[in-house]
Amino acid sequence: MNIEKLIMSDRYSNSEQLLERALKSIPLGSQTFSKSMTQFPHGVSPYFAKKAKGARLWDVDGNEYIDFINGLLSVSIGYADGAILEAVKQQIDNGVTFSLSHQLEIEVAEKLIDLVPCAEMVRFGKNGSDSTSAAIRLARAYTQKDVVLVCGYHGWQDWYIGSTTRNLGVPEATRSLTQVFKYNDIASFDTLVEQFKGQIAAVIMEPMNVEYPASGFLEHIRRVTKDENIVMVFDETITGCRFAKGGAQELFCVIPDLATFGKGIGNGFPLSAVMGKKEIMSLMEDIFYSGTFAGETSSLAAANVVLDKVKNEGVCEHLETLGLELKQRVLKLIAQYDLEDYLDCVGHPSWSFLLFKGSKDITAFEMKTFYMQEMFKVGILTFGTHNLSFAHTSEDIDSLLKHYEEFFMSLSECIKSGQLVDRLECDVLVPLFKVR
Numbered sequence: 021m022n023i024e025k026l027i028m029s030d031r032y033s034n035s036e037q038l039l040e041r042a043l044k045s046i047p048l049g050s051q052t053f054s055k056s057m058t059q060f061p062h063g064v065s066p067y068f069a070k071k072a073k074g075a076r077l078w079d080v081d082g083n084e085y086i087d088f089i090n091g092l093l094s095v096s097i098g099y100a101d102g103a104i105l106e107a108v109k110q111q112i113d114n115g116v117t118f119s120l121s122h123q124l125e126i127e128v129a130e131k132l133i134d135l136v137p138c139a140e141m142v143r144f145g146k147n148g149s150d151s152t153s154a155a156i157r158l159a160r161a162y163t164q165k166d167v168v169l170v171c172g173y174h175g176w177q178d179w180y181i182g183s184t185t186r187n188l189g190v191p192e193a194t195r196s197l198t199q200v201f202k203y204n205d206i207a208s209f210d211t212l213v214e215q216f217k218g219q220i221a222a223v224i225m226e227p228m229n230v231e232y233p234a235s236g237f238l239e240h241i242r243r244v245t246k247d248e249n250i251v252m253v254f255d256e257t258i259t260g261c262r263f264a265k266g267g268a269q270e271l272f273c274v275i276p277d278l279a280t281f282g283k284g285i286g287n288g289f290p291l292s293a294v295m296g297k298k299e300i301m302s303l304m305e306d307i308f309y310s311g312t313f314a315g316e317t318s319s320l321a322a323a324n325v326v327l328d329k330v331k332n333e334g335v336c337e338h339l340e341t342l343g344l345e346l347k348q349r350v351l352k353l354i355a356q357y358d359l360e361d362y363l364d365c366v367g368h369p370s371w372s373f374l375l376f377k378g379s380k381d382i383t384a385f386e387m388k389t390f391y392m393q394e395m396f397k398v399g400i401l402t403f404g405t406h407n408l409s410f411a412h413t414s415e416d417i418d419s420l421l422k423h424y425e426e427f428f429m430s431l432s433e434c435i436k437s438g439q440l441v442d443r444l445e446c447d448v449l450v451p452l453f454k455v456r
């Protein structure tokens with residue numbers, strides 16, 4: 021990245037200075053692709069957070085935002101939640117990582133088994149990639165087959181990322197074992213099942229991201245995987261404890277053999293879990309899946325409270341009700357400003373997407389860049405998704421909609437005058453890596 025090209029702005033000057041410094045010691049200036057300068061337009065974006073509470077985040081320049089990114093959906097309850105912090109602090113006082121296993125591992129595993137339909141046994145990890153990779157190793161061990169079919173995003177490990185455009189560094193031998201099918205496209209799935217008949221160990225998929233499953237789609241995959249002795253894995257890293265207490269499998273009534281949860285189960289503390297049928301999970305004793313920090317107790321203490329809240333405090337119901345209101349109002353505004361050819365609002369209410377549709381005059385990325393520039397200015401932190409947490413309120417949705425109305429008005433004027441690019445105070449974002 022060309023540091024010199026960064027444009028200094030007053031509103032984000034501390035962020036930009038830190039970015040310039042970060043780029044000297046940290047490739048991309050961030051640990052996470054989605055938080056990096058590849059995703060936030062230069063000169064009009066914050067890059068570094070100072071603190072956050074509830075649904076609000078403050079950047080290092082002191083700008084306050086209502087946060088609709090929420091730690092990339094890891095913050096499910098809200099930043100710095102009192103009860104969660106209390107449990108974590110108590111645990112920290114007693115030690116975090118021990119020489120022996122800890123009872124919290126059992127308690128949190130039992131709570132997941134109680135909530136998640138497919139879960140008979142559970143193992144923890146530190147991030148989603150740990151759990152999806154463990155699921156794939158289990159499936160290969162269980163079926164004694166090697167090929168994996170994927171649909172969605174499943175993390176940074178070779179077996180998955182080799183199937184994307186970001187496959188640099190992944191051996192061809194590994195890449196050839198993973199095949200991609202299209203969501204809601206039964207034919208694309210069936211073609212691969214035929215082509216690799218008898219060789220497929222696992223189908224791993226996000227049960228839903230942008231689109232709702234078409235009628236019969238998930239059921240078809242469930243049926244075929246059963247018939248063909250293929251392990252069906254739902255990657256519920258995002259949807260777990262969000263779409264419903266037990267995840268998308270509960271919402272859509274399709275029960276996979278294995279599931280992976282991550283992100284929100286620790287409300288920002290690093291924890292993930294792979295869970296499923298005892299018959300398959302028991303093979304954990306024969307494969308190798310192990311980590312020094314997998315039973316780390318501060319995250320388990322956080323999850324212990326998160327899972328209680330999910331079970332007893334109407335977390336998923338709140339996300340759904342608020343998100344539904346948000347979606348309906350956004351769609352109404354899109355119609356009001358005649359922007360249906362340019363924008364849409366799709367997805368589950370708890371994780372909805374403002375979709376930018378390119379036209380012959382304006383590309384989707386020009387529109388998205390303009391949107392981010394304008395949203396950040398008015399204190400809305402988003403890159404086009406509405407990642408709700410339990411801390412969001414109706415007032416937060418009112419604020420979002422007020423700013424959306426202003427933005428839709430500007431966008432509509434720009435479209436009529438053909439002047440959108442002139443309104444940009446930065447370079448247009450470049451599409452780099454799309455998995456959804």
Ligand SMILES: Cc1ncc(COP(=O)(O)O)c(C=O)c1O
Binds near residue numbers: 146172257
């Ligand atoms: C559906 C899904 N699976 C897996 C992952 C990987 O999780 P992590 O980044 O914690 O390794 C992600 C992360 O965005 C995800 O959204």
